[in-house]
Amino acid sequence: MASVPSLAASVHQRVADALSAALPEAGSADPLLRRSDRADFQANGMLALAKKLKGNPRELASQVVAGLPADDLLAEVEVSGPGFLNIKVTDEAIVRTLAARAADDRLGVPYAENPGTTVIDYAQPNVAKEMHVGHLRSAVIGDAVVQILEFAGETVVRRHHIGDWGTQFGMLIQYLEEHPHELDHRASSPDTAASGEEAMSNLNRLYKASRALFDSDEEFKTRARRRVVDLQAGDPKTLALWQKFVDESKIYFYSVFDKLDMEIRDPDVVGESGYNDMLDETCRLLEESGVAVRSEGALCVFFDDVKGPDGNPVPLIVRKSDGGYGYAATDLSAIRDRVQNLHASTLLYVVDARQSLHFRMVFETARRIGWLNDKVHAVQLAFGTVLGKDGKPFKTREGETVRLVDLLDEAIERAATVVREKAQDLTEAEIAERSAQVGIGAVKYADLSTSASRDYKFDLDQMVSLNGDTSVYLQYAYARIQSILRKAGDVRPVAHPGLELAPAERALGLHIDEFAETLRGVAETYEPHKLAAYLYQLASHYTTFYDQCPVLKADTPQTVENRLFLCALTARTLHQGMDLLGIRTPERL
Numbered sequence: 001m002a003s004v005p006s007l008a009a010s011v012h013q014r015v016a017d018a019l020s021a022a023l024p025e026a027g028s029a030d031p032l033l034r035r036s037d038r039a040d041f042q043a044n045g046m047l048a049l050a051k052k053l054k055g056n057p058r059e060l061a062s063q064v065v066a067g068l069p070a071d072d073l074l075a076e077v078e079v080s081g082p083g084f085l086n087i088k089v090t091d092e093a094i095v096r097t098l099a100a101r102a103a104d105d106r107l108g109v110p111y112a113e114n115p116g117t118t119v120i121d122y123a124q125p126n127v128a129k130e131m132h133v134g135h136l137r138s139a140v141i142g143d144a145v146v147q148i149l150e151f152a153g154e155t156v157v158r159r160h161h162i163g164d165w166g167t168q169f170g171m172l173i174q175y176l177e178e179h180p181h182e183l184d185h186r187a188s189s190p191d192t193a194a195s196g197e198e199a200m201s202n203l204n205r206l207y208k209a210s211r212a213l214f215d216s217d218e219e220f221k222t223r224a225r226r227r228v229v230d231l232q233a234g235d236p237k238t239l240a241l242w243q244k245f246v247d248e249s250k251i252y253f254y255s256v257f258d259k260l261d262m263e264i265r266d267p268d269v270v271g272e273s274g275y276n277d278m279l280d281e282t283c284r285l286l287e288e289s290g291v292a293v294r295s296e297g298a299l300c301v302f303f304d305d306v307k308g309p310d311g312n313p314v315p316l317i318v319r320k321s322d323g324g325y326g327y328a329a330t331d332l333s334a335i336r337d338r339v340q341n342l343h344a345s346t347l348l349y350v351v352d353a354r355q356s357l358h359f360r361m362v363f364e365t366a367r368r369i370g371w372l373n374d375k376v377h378a379v380q381l382a383f384g385t386v387l388g389k390d391g392k393p394f395k396t397r398e399g400e401t402v403r404l405v406d407l408l409d410e411a412i413e414r415a416a417t418v419v420r421e422k423a424q425d426l427t428e429a430e431i432a433e434r435s436a437q438v439g440i441g442a443v444k445y446a447d448l449s450t451s452a453s454r455d456y457k458f459d460l461d462q463m464v465s466l467n468g469d470t471s472v473y474l475q476y477a478y479a480r481i482q483s484i485l486r487k488a489g490d491v492r493p494v495a496h497p498g499l500e501l502a503p504a505e506r507a508l509g510l511h512i513d514e515f516a517e518t519l520r521g522v523a524e525t526y527e528p529h530k531l532a533a534y535l536y537q538l539a540s541h542y543t544t545f546y547d548q549c550p551v552l553k554a555d556t557p558q559t560v561e562n563r564l565f566l567c568a569l570t571a572r573t574l575h576q577g578m579d580l581l582g583i584r585t586p587e588r589l
């Protein structure tokens with residue numbers, strides 16, 4: 001319940017106070033404290049400050065040292081180099097701070113100071129189409145960001161902006177009308193409910209068949225085009241047929257999200273069709289305000305800095321010359337809805353970087369008309385492309401986009417090999433469960449551990465490797481700690497602030513203490529990869545600690561308890577961090 005000030009924050013406060021006492025004209029200058037390998041912390045703010053005020057940095061640094069209070073936080077402070085401070089905290093302060101974290105169910109992580117409402121647009125596949133790796137990225141990154149923001153106390157509204165509208169449905173609907181029993185299999189009994197795979201293969205079959213007709217039969221083509229008009233006019237019979245495609249697709253989507261161990265709630269699925277009623281009004285408002293103008297019959301928004309290769313401006317087309325609405329009109333309407341009805345303070349879009357120009361134009365349009373402003377801003381969390389091992393966009397040998405389900409199944413299969421190798425007396429059911437947790441975790445972690453904006457190579461061998469920056473490595477670290485805690489039996493983890501700590505214990509403890517600040521940064525910049533990096537370092541610190549400091553065989557009973565305490569807190573921190581990334585931490589592997 002209570003937030004625990006980190007050691008860094010406490011040291012920062014002491015140094016900042018001493019600094020403003022030594023140099024009142026510096027006001028509340030930042031001592032620029034950071035973690036350092038040499039000491040625990042280094043403060044180098046005195047350098048720039050002395051330069052600015054024409055003083056001597058070493059002298060200023062010495063004055064700051066003289067002004068530091070003598071208490072049980074600081075063990076050693078020395079002036080070094082041109083005027084840095086090297087600061088070591090006491091072992092006691094480390095253990096006390098960690099004990100305070102352990103006593104809190106949030107590990108002492110504070111809530112954000114000014115939480116708002118974030119509407120996050122992520123996991124948005126397209127109806128009647130396969131999901132591919134691009135949809136994986138949006139889902140995985142989006143889900144992690146949702147968890148991280150909610151943990152920080154932000155109100156989060158999820159929106160899955162699925163592609164469920166457009167001219168492509170004319171052909172499908174017309175085909176279904178003419179072959180009415182093609183999607184009937186489920187109606188008879190719920191027991192025969194199609195699995196996700198079946199649903200997708202039904203949709204694929206319908207797509208191929210209707211495409212073939214569309215390409216070969218002129219009359220069918222005409223009927224299909226008329227369907228588009230009926231659909232846009234809201235003809236009930238046409239809508240009912242369209243709905244069948246949406247429902248069938250949802251069976252498939254949900255099965256994939258389920259495999260991804262991700263909770264997607266139906267009311268949060270508000271696809272493009274959900275904004276139909278707003279499109280006219282959106283256009284009217286844009287035109288009346290002068291933000292959009294008519295050009296060659298279309299309603300357009302122009303930008304000075306968006307030009308085609310011929311140097312002519314490329315506008316954002318809000319309404320086409322034939323009166324049809326496209327992707328932009330829908331996104332602008334969605335902004336109105338999210339701002340005015342959902343009261344968003346932040347709009348977040350987890351969408352492929354290849355759509356960045358679209359969002360730049362949409363956001364700028366919304367700013368011009370005032371839907372976005374100082375109080376409401378929009379951010380595209382643009383992600384890069386998933387590449388194959390050859391460094392080219394991920395494709396099958398036949399040059400087709402890789403089906404997401406196939407990838408996930410393959411990851412789970414590879415994970416099974418790893419799990420089997422290590423498994424000691426696990427049942428087949430347990431192996432299956434672990435394999436899914438390890439395989440899906442591996443895929444998520446590979447995605448989340450590189451900065452979202454960068455492309456990354458989808459390399460399953462690397463992903464399920466036990467050595468290196470992988471989720472399996474983290475899951476093993478967690479499982480190993482659990483096994484030690486089980487072996488400890490009746491001996492409980494207890495913090496003993498009086499003990500002298502070994503270097504590896506200090507390094508581990510200081511790193512655990514950085515969890516809260518890491519999370520704060522990650523929530524502010526939407527960079528889950530920094531949480532992944534933190535967790536990897538945590539596991540590495542733990543490994544060093546484990547190699548250097550015997551736990552159950554330590555010299556004194558107090559040291560055993562204290563080391564168990566470090567083990568337990570490492571495990572909880574790992575678990576919490578992995579949970580925020582959407583990755584399971586099995587108790588045994």
Ligand SMILES: NC(=[NH2+])NCCC[C@H](N)C(=O)O
Pocket residue numbers: 121124125126161162163331334349351
């Ligand atoms: N509000 C949005 N435009 N969200 C992104 C939608 C992504 C789109 N369905 C796609 O598969 O590419």
